[in-house]
Amino acid sequence: MLDTAPAVHARPAPAPGAGAERMAWLDGLRAVAVLLVVYAHLSRYLFRGVRGFTGEWLHAGTAGVMLFFLVSGYIIPASLERHGSIRSFWVSRIARLLPLYLVVTVLALCLAAFGLVPMDRDLVAHPATAALAHLTMLPHLLGVPLVTPVFWTLTYEMAFYLLVSALFALRLHRGGGAVAVLLAAVSVAAVPLAPALLPATPVTVAVALGLAAGLPAVASGRRWAVAVGALLLAAIAVTLLAANQDPAHVWDGLLIVAVMFVGTTIHRAQHGQTGWWRAGAVAAAVGAALIITWYAQLDALGAPTATYRTRAIVTLLVFGGLFALGLLARDGRTPRPLAWLGRISYSVYLVHFVLLQLLSPVLTPLGDRLPVLAEVPVALGYLGLLLGISWLTHRFVEVPGQRLGRRGARWMTARWGSDSAATAR
Known part of the structure; x- marks a missing residue:
């Protein structure tokens, strides 16, 4: 999902110049992605007439999260391979994602306890x-309802x-295209896959135990343990993806x-690790599969209209095209506001929906009564509040978590040695 700042990926801060701009283009893409998601959710309350038109031709939320997924797929495995340490990778991932995730979880539960959010x-x-x-x-x-809906990504x-960890540990990481x-x-x-075949409580306990065993094993630095842990992690991921999709994603969960x-x-x-023709073929195959499954879903819903079929194609072209444009323009200068928004986009993504729920008693009647132009200052007020809160959570939750992760990874390496030899080719 939704990874954001360059520090997420446990790499050194880029030097000024071309390297910094190379990372800025990824932040720019994250900024566009989160704006699409925020628009998709905010337009349920404001600009509903605009949503009625744009929604006929573009799934803004789908385009946004798919763009996020493309960015994560582009940079996460590369970071793991560059540093060569599964242990450091997971420490940085947990330290990067979990603190804000827990803060938002506790916040949503507290607001729900007072009846302020559902x-x-x-x-x-x-x-x-x-x-x-x-x-x-x-x-x-795992068949468990979400504390806040955006956690699904x-x-x-x-x-x-x-x-990715399993492929890297088994020395099969060059096979991502396959x-x-x-x-x-x-x-x-x-498709459609059968949804949630496994009972929630037993599978949750089993997966938790599997992760508790598999993650230390792949991070141990002992070759036999790394291999066993990798197989366990792969089995968990494949089983859940194949047999326990949420009903909302039985059509496109694998994709x-x-x-x-x-x-x-x-x-x-x-x-230069593979040919562009191969990358293009992989992208074309996955893109075609998305269109086929989205069309099949429309048929199953009884809505195979020309407009909805066109919307599926437009949605694919938007997130794919945005990524391609970002890649082509990566050596250019990304506007600073866009790069800044990309750096805090994880906070924006996790916070925005809870904030919308909290403000819904105000936003809903305003959306019912106000003309479109009068909704603009209301939307700007919401965005200003969202960006302010997101900056605070980024500064005081995300950044300290990243620092703690880096210190923790260094401490583990100093105490137990590097685990990179177990996965070196």
Whole structure:
């Protein structure tokens, strides 16, 4: 999902000049992605007439999250391979994502306790299962309702990390393009997948135990343990993706992960590790699979109209085209406001929906009564508040978490030695 700042990826800060601008283009893409997602959710309250028109031709939210997934697929595996340490990778991932994730979770639960935002009753009925599922960051694939709906993308990010770690530990990490094509082929042949075949509580406990065993194993530096842990992590990810998709993603759940591996393949082509013809073929295969499955979903819903079919193509072209434009323009100068927004985009993404729910008693009647032009200052007020809160959470939650992760990784290496030899080719 939704990774944001360059520090996320546990690499040194880029030097001034071309390197800094190279990272800025990724931040620019994240900024565009989060703006698309915020528009998709804000337009449920404001600009509903505009949404009625744009929604006929573009799935803004889908385009935004798919762009996020492409960016993550492009940079995350490359960071792991560059540093060669699964241990450091996971420490940095957890330190980067978990602090804000927990803060937003606690905030949403507190607001729900006072009746200020809605909360799924199953979370209250099964608090232990809900807590454990959210700690794994895989609740959307464990049949557990989400504390806040935007967490679903983090579940697919986590599944991707598990697969990437397993491939790296087994020295198969150059095969991301093949994985993408395989997922695309299975998706077209099997959709819709049967949703949530596994009971929530037993599978949550089993997955938590599997992660508790598999992650230390792949980070141990002992070759036999790394191999066993990698197989366990891969088994967890594949089982959940194949047998426990949420009903909302039985059509495209496998393709979400395939899109991330497309980003990985493009990175390899850019750095001469594979041919551009191969990267193009992988991207074309996954893109075609998306259109086929989206069309099949429209048929199943009884809505195979020309407009909706066109919308599927436009959505694909928007997020794919934006990524391509960013890649082509990566040596140019990204506008500073866009780069800044990209750096705090993880905070914006996690905070914006809870803030919308909290403000819905105000936004809903305003959206009902105000003309479109009068809604503009209301939207700007919401965005100003959102960006202010997001800057604070980035500055005082995300950044300290990143620093703690870097210190923790250095301490582990100093105490136990590097684990890179176990995965070196």
